[in-house]
Amino acid sequence: MNKKLNDLLFQKIPGKRTVLVGFIIAAVLTSCSKNNEDITTEAQTAALKSANIKKGQLGGQEITYERRDGMNFFQGDIVLSDKQLAEGNSLNKGGAALSRWPARKIYYTVASNMGSINVNKITTAVNEYNNKTNTQWIPRTNQTNYVEFIFGSSSGYDGWAHIGFQGGKQNISLDQNISVASVIHEMGHTVGLYHEHCRKDRDQYVSIQWNNIQDGQAYNFNIYNSGTDIGAFNINSVMMYWPTSYSKNGLPTIKKADNTNFTYNRTGFTTGDINTINAMYP
Secondary structure, three states, rough: OOOHHHHHEEEEEOOOOOOOOOOOOHHHHHHHHOOOOHHHHHHHHHHHHHHOEEEEEEEEEEEEEEEEEOEEOOOOOEEEEEEHHHHHHHHHHOOOHHHOOOHEEEEEOOOOOHHHHHHHHHHHHHHHHHHHHHOEEEEOOOOEEEEEEEEEEOHHHHHHHHEEEEEEEEEEEEEOOOOHHHHHHHHHHOOOOOOHHOOOOHHHHHOHHHHHEEEEEEEHOOOOOOOOOOOOOOOOOOOOOOOOOEEOOOOEEEEEEEOOOOOOOOOOOHHHHHHHHHHHOO
């Protein structure tokens, strides 16, 4: 289950505990009707997923990532190039000097099958960047270095993006039901931003609830020491994970450092996000 779908299944009802909405009966019926073939298939799927978990170097730090569909997924929705993993040089990590877009300009195009709903979301998100940050997202004409927004799942709420400037064509994938704020999030990866919960100083502000994380997904919560932290930690950053990202039981996987819950509604840029991007692209 991807992290955002998981968050949607487990919803907070005011004054109530977190509950699994609308799927309890189906889950019970499914678990009662499994046969040996189902169990074997699940075991094979788990083994295949485990085989796709890889170790590599990024910015001089050993990281864990998933090799899927011919791509390298880091922290869930960040796609690293083979070159980024092979070089291992701190100068070549996403968000560093050599991975920032030249002259603050990011040329883009939109796949023809995107659909009007997501095209409108892209337009809104592009306007947010162009109006509030020093980066300029510009429709592509004939540029060789550019981003293409591509269509992901027709029923999903997720997305993914290549990190930083990689050269040539790179992609941002958007599912049908993704929010505008999450489009901004994926574009943030393109700009060169990692996730807020992986900052070096995160343990001063949040507590990772390791026992609530789905089996095999704990590496998505590792600190990325080779990144550059800009400004103060921002629990409301558009680049922050949800409180229940990758939860296996609907309980929080991230709490405040004092072990209390926090409410996070990804609505778009915070002042801290804007200042960070502008510090990267002065």
